[in-house]
Amino acid sequence: MILPNARTPANTSPLPKVDERWRLVHLGRLLGHAMRKFDERVLHLMAHDAGVPLALANLAARDQISAAHVHITRHLALEGSRLTVLALAAGMSKQAMGDLVDQCEAWGLVKRERDGKDARAKNVVFTADGLAWLEAFKTAVAQVESEFKASVGHDVATVVLLGLEAYAQA
Numbered sequence: 001m002i003l004p005n006a007r008t009p010a011n012t013s014p015l016p017k018v019d020e021r022w023r024l025v026h027l028g029r030l031l032g033h034a035m036r037k038f039d040e041r042v043l044h045l046m047a048h049d050a051g052v053p054l055a056l057a058n059l060a061a062r063d064q065i066s067a068a069h070v071h072i073t074r075h076l077a078l079e080g081s082r083l084t085v086l087a088l089a090a091g092m093s094k095q096a097m098g099d100l101v102d103q104c105e106a107w108g109l110v111k112r113e114r115d116g117k118d119a120r121a122k123n124v125v126f127t128a129d130g131l132a133w134l135e136a137f138k139t140a141v142a143q144v145e146s147e148f149k150a151s152v153g154h155d156v157a158t159v160v161l162l163g164l165e166a167y168a169q170a
Contacts, residue, residue, distance in 0.1 A: 036067065038144055043067075055129075069100060070137075071097075071100065072090075072124075080123035081123060082115065082122070086101070108127055110127060110130050111124075111127050
């Protein structure tokens with residue numbers, strides 16, 4: 001049986017004109033695009049940073065390191081974090097974060113160590129290469145923020161930053 005749809009003779013009335021531009025320009029979508037652009041630029045800079053360990057720079061240059069991997073860079077405490085804490089901070093499932101940690105461990109970015117407070121638990125910690133990666137990340141973020149300010153102007157950048165901080169805290 002063929003059901004009528006917008007193109008069958010049973011339904012010949014045209015669809016009403018509806019303004020759908022809001023779907024393309026709402027705040028959430030714009031924030032998502034801006035974050036992807038920001039992360040892509042950061043990773044590009046890191047791929048060309050002499051301070052980044054060569055293997056990690058090569059991975060970044062070949063787009064093997066993604067924004068998902070940046071979650072570890074953003075959320076892993078310097079003293080280390082348990083996997084569950086890291087997953088919660090990044091807004092990911094424990095399994096998804098475990099997969100990312102496995103991959104980053106294979107790349108030499110992080111390692112797992114026994115938790116000094118609980119012998120059954122492990123902490124994820126940065127390796128020496130991971131700390132070099134983190135320093136390069138800090139430098140790249142500062143440069144991209146500077147580029148953002150140059151692009152939209154200092155005053156607009158300040159208002160955006162203050163607005164986002166207020167919105168995130170609400």
